[in-house]
Each structure stands twice: as structure tokens, then as C-alpha cells.
Amino acid sequence: xxxxxxxxxxxxxxxxxxxxxxxxxxxxxxxxxxxxxxxxxxxxxxxxxxxxxxxxxxxxxxxxxxxxxxxxxxxxxxxxxxxxxxxxxxxxxxxxxxxxxxxxxxxxxxxxxxxxxxxxxxxxxxxxxxxxxxxxxxxxxx
Amino acid sequence: xxxxxxxxxxxxxxxxxxxxxxxxxxxxxxxxxxxxxxxxxxxxxxxxxxxxxxxxxxxxxxxxxxxxxxxxxxxxxxxxxxxxxxxxxxxxxxxxxxxxxxxxxxxxxxxxxxxxxxxxxxxxxxxxxxxxxxxxxxxxxxxxxxxxxxxxxxxxxxxxxxxxxxxxxxxxxxxxxxxxxxxxxxxxxxxxxxxxxxxxxxxxxxxxxxxxxxxxxxxxxxxxxxxxxxxxxxxxxxxxxxxxxxxxxxxxxxxxxxxxxxxxxxxxxxxxxxxxxxxxxxxxxxxxxxxxxxxxxxxxxxxxxxxxxxxxxxxxxxxxxxxxxxxxxxxxxxxxxxxxxxxxxxxxxxxxxxxx
Numbered sequence: 345x346x347x348x349x350x351x352x353x354x355x356x357x358x359x360x361x362x363x364x365x366x367x368x369x370x371x372x373x374x375x376x377x378x379x380x381x382x383x384x385x386x387x388x389x390x391x392x393x394x395x396x397x398x399x400x401x402x403x404x405x406x407x408x409x410x411x412x413x414x415x416x417x418x419x420x421x422x423x424x425x426x427x428x429x430x431x432x433x434x435x436x437x438x439x440x441x442x443x444x445x446x447x448x449x450x451x452x453x454x455x456x457x458x459x460x461x462x463x464x465x466x467x468x469x470x471x472x473x474x475x476x477x478x479x480x481x482x483x484x485x486x
Numbered sequence: 487x488x489x490x491x492x493x494x495x496x497x498x499x500x501x502x503x504x505x506x507x508x509x510x511x512x513x514x515x516x517x518x519x520x521x522x523x524x525x526x527x528x529x530x531x532x533x534x535x536x537x538x539x540x541x542x543x544x545x546x547x548x549x550x551x552x553x554x555x556x557x558x559x560x561x562x563x564x565x566x567x568x569x570x571x572x573x574x575x576x577x578x579x580x581x582x583x584x585x586x587x588x589x590x591x592x593x594x595x596x597x598x599x600x601x602x603x604x605x606x607x608x609x610x611x612x613x614x615x616x617x618x619x620x621x622x623x624x625x626x627x628x629x630x631x632x633x634x635x636x637x638x639x640x641x642x643x644x645x646x647x648x649x650x651x652x653x654x655x656x657x658x659x660x661x662x663x664x665x666x667x668x669x670x671x672x673x674x675x676x677x678x679x680x681x682x683x684x685x686x687x688x689x690x691x692x693x694x695x696x697x698x699x700x701x702x703x704x705x706x707x708x709x710x711x712x713x714x715x716x717x718x719x720x721x722x723x724x725x726x727x728x729x730x731x732x733x734x735x736x737x738x739x740x741x742x743x744x745x746x747x748x749x750x751x752x753x754x755x756x757x758x759x760x761x762x763x764x765x766x767x768x769x770x771x772x773x774x775x776x777x778x779x780x781x782x783x784x785x786x787x788x789x790x791x792x793x794x795x796x797x798x799x800x801x802x803x804x805x806x807x808x809x810x811x812x813x814x815x816x817x818x819x820x821x822x823x824x825x826x827x828x829x830x831x832x833x834x835x836x837x838x839x840x841x842x
Binding site for chain 1: 533534537538539540542543566569570571572573574575576577578580581584585586587588595599600601602603604605624625626627628629630631636638650651652653654655656657658659660661671672673675676679680710711713714716718720721723724725726727728729730732734736753755757758759
């Protein structure tokens with residue numbers, strides 16, 4: 345998993361899911377902040393007709409923060425307003441750049457990725473079960 | 487004009503205490519999560535018209551507003567103004583949407599199939615008094631499908647559908663600069679995306695009934711989730727930081743051509759935050775009606791063709807702010823009017839006396 349992938353995965357994950365995996369991370373010092381958690385918004389854009397000119401659809405809440413740990417920076421940019429979630433996400437990003445990467449990829453990122461995959465697949469399979477074939481009835485007089 | 491009125495602090499405090507009591511109502515307190523999941527379409531509407539995607543916050547607003555959706559939208563808009571803008575996303579790729587629902591009224595055998603999703607369509611629309619008893623888990627198909635290609639790609643290949651050329655110009659943003667007319671299509675779509683559903687529904691319906699008819703078919707309607715990506719300059723790469731539900735509707739409209747355009751199908755486009763099917767369809771019809779100028783069509787003076795009328799009245803927070811301000815104290819204004827009427831009546835009386 346590349347760094348953009350794990351930052352995105354942490355952003356999209358449910359705060360409760362990351363909290364539940366936190367024992368695998370263990371004790372950490374107080375964060376050395378580069379940027380304290382801040383909630384704001386991002387303007388989401390769409391395209392006319394799905395493919396054309398960009399337009400502003402509406403905003404989504406996000407919380408970002410950044411911290412320093414053992415010479416590396418941990419960044420988070422998470423959906424929603426949960427500062428604790430953003431802080432945890434930034435910690436994982438920092439620790440993924442240390443020698444703990446392998447263990448955290450296995451104990452934290454892999455379960456989050458699997459939860460997202462399973463959630464999406466269940467939804468896709470429910471949708472597929474509602475797929476219909478409309479049959480055209482014979483039209484006209486003869 | 488209205489003037490500041492003094493006094494009434496105790497009465498106001500008592501009114502707010504009573505409001506809190508009435509809001510609390512009877513029975514168990516409704517959990518915000520329950521509102522977000524069990525009244526998901528209410529929450530979607532508040533997010534769409536509040537123009538801020540955050541289901542938990544919208545659910546909280548619905549509860550605080552006692553279910554008054556425009557009040558809830560107002561709360562969301564007010565909250566939004568306190569948030570710093572941290573950036574703008576890349577345009578979402580609705581072609582890559584994980585569809586919960588995807589139907590086409592124009593192509594029976596659309597590639598990727600017609601997917602009904604959790605729809606009210608084909609239900610009997612009878613109140614189900616046993617609904618609370620619980621539901622069976624939904625059926626699962628054996629395998630998940632792949633990407634569902636867009637219907638318009640299919641028609642576009644034959645050149646029968648007006649092209650929507652890709653354009654990455656930074657779009658105008660009416661939350662940053664006041665709406666100016668004439669508006670380009672990007673600005674119109676932003677205004678429509680945050681517009682009141684009822685207003686758009688009525689306008690769209692008026693075009694169907696003949697006030698600026700556009701001969702619309704639903705080429706494709708899809709509801710599902712998309713990832714939202716943003717370029718983060720401090721990191722030097724893009725991150726898919728959010729997953730949101732959106733509804734997209736594209737109409738295919740009959741068009742016999744004009745001086746500037748050949749005969750072809752034209753398109754109306756609707757896109758909303760959250761699952762807002764009726765609004766997305768309405769938006770696409772109104773978007774199409776407003777394109778008369780670009781397409782070289784005649785303006786027949788229908789309300790849905792009138793950009794100023796549509797865009798200036800579509801925002802329910804603006805509308806309700808102006809509408810409801812007339813219930814606030816206007817004592818001085820009214821005193822002046824009262825004096826005027828009394829004086830006019832006196833003058834009329836004197837004139838009559840003189841005439842007699």
C-alpha cells in the first residue's frame with residue numbers, strides 16, 4: 345500500500361473502527377504538533393453531464409492535522425469532524441514511515457482495508473440482486 | 487424596515503425553555519445515529535439543501551429543528567459559514583460510481599443492467615402497519631459487478647448526443663462571490679444543487695405541462711457512492727479522503743436543431759449530495775430548460791426558462807429569511823402606515839363634505 349492509499353484509507357475509515365484497532369499501536373508520547381487538528385470544509389466538484397465543465401456541487405466536512413515523530417511527519421485529512429480520529433490517522437501515517445510499518449500495515453491498515461472492501465462488496469451484491477431485465481411486451485395491432 | 491425592540495428577555499427565555507421541552511417530547515430520546523440511518527432521505531435532503539455533506543451533523547440539525555427541514559438546512563448553512571475552506575476536490579468521477587441504483591428509461595438493455603436498488607418504485611404505497619416488525623436481510627447476488635458504463639457514452643459515440651467537452655477551468659463559486667447574471671452553466675448547476683427540492687419539482691413539472699417543454703426522458707439515473715479526491719500540495723500527491731453518496735440524473739431531450747446547433751439529443755444534468763432522486767430529476771429538467779440561450783432555442787417566457795426567476799428564488803434559506811422577517815417587530819413602520827390611512831380617510835371625508 346502506498347502512502348496516498350493509506351492516508352485515504354484512514355480518512356475514509358469509521359472512527360470507531362480505527363479506535364478498536366488502537367491496542368495494536370500501543371502507548372505513544374504526546375503529539376509534537378506541526379498543525380493541530382482543524383475542522384473545515386472542502387468544496388466537492390462535479391462535471392456537467394458527468395464529463396464536461398467542472399462545477400461546485402457542495403461541501404464536505406474534513407479535519408486535518410500534522411505531527412512530527414522521530415524525524416518524520418504524519419499527516420491526516422479525514423472526512424468528518426472528529427479530531428481524535430484525525431490525530432490517530434496522523435500517528436499511523438507517521439509510524440508507517442518508521443520500522444513499525446510492516447506490523448502496522450498488518451494489524452491496522454489490512455483490517456481497515458478489508459472492512460472497506462467487505463462493506464463495498466456487500467452493497468454491490470445487494471444492488472446486483474435488484475438487477476432486472478425488462479422484457480418488451482409485443483406492441484401494436486398485429 | 488424593522489427596528490430593534492427592547493425588553494422581553496424573560497419571555498424569550500421562557501419561550502426557549504418551552505421549546506426545549508416540546509422538542510424533547512415523549513418516549514426515548516432519538517439517537518442521532520438512528521436519524522441518520524432510519525431517516526436517511528430526510529438527512530440527505532438537509533445535506534443537499536444545506537450544501538454540506540455530513541450525515542451526523544445533518545441528523546443532529548433535524549432533531550434540533552424538531553423535524554422542520556428548512557430550519558435544519560438553516561442550521562447547517564450557519565454552521566458551514568464557521569468552517570475554513572481547506573480546498574476544492576478534483577471533480578468526482580460519477581462514471582466510477584459504486585451504484586446502489588441505476589436505471590435508464592431510454593435503453594432497456596443498458597450495458598451494466600438496470601439496477602433497482604432500495605427503491606419505493608413498484609411498492610403498493612400502502613401504509614404497512616407491520617413495518618416495525620423488522621425486515622429480512624436483503625438478497626445478495628453471487629458476485630459483485632464491475633463498472634457500469636454511462637448511458638450517455640453509449641449514445642455519444644454515434645454523435646447523436648450533444649457533446650459535453652471536458653473543461654477544467656476553475657468554476658465560479660456563489661458561496662464566495664454573489665450570484666451575478668447572466669450565469670454560466672457551472673454557476674447555475676451550483677445554485678440548483680443547493681436549491682429547494684419542492685421549488686425545483688414544481689418548476690420541472692411546469693416544463694412537463696408545457697411551460698417551456700423540453701421533451702425529457704431519463705437517460706440515466708444513478709445513486710451510489712463515489713470517492714472524493716483532493717490534491718494536497720504539502721504532500722505532493724492526491725488523496726481519496728472521502729466517500730460520499732450522490733445522485734446523478736441525465737435527461738436526453740429531443741431537439742430538432744436551431745440556427746447554431748444540428749438536430750441531436752441534448753442533455754439536462756442533475757447532481758445532488760446524498761440520495762435525492764426526485765431532486766436530481768427535477769434539477770436535470772430545470773437545467774435543460776435554462777439552456778435555451780446556449781442552444782439557440784426560442785424563449786417562450788416560461789418560468790423555468792427565466793434564469794433570474796429560477797436562481798433568485800431557489801434557495802430556501804434566503805427565501806425563508808426574507809419571508810419570515812415580516813413576523814418580527816415592525817411597530818414603527820406600521821404606526822406610520824396607520825397614520826397615513828387615518829389622514830387619507832380624514833381627507834376623503836372632508837372632500838365629501840365640501841362636495842355636499
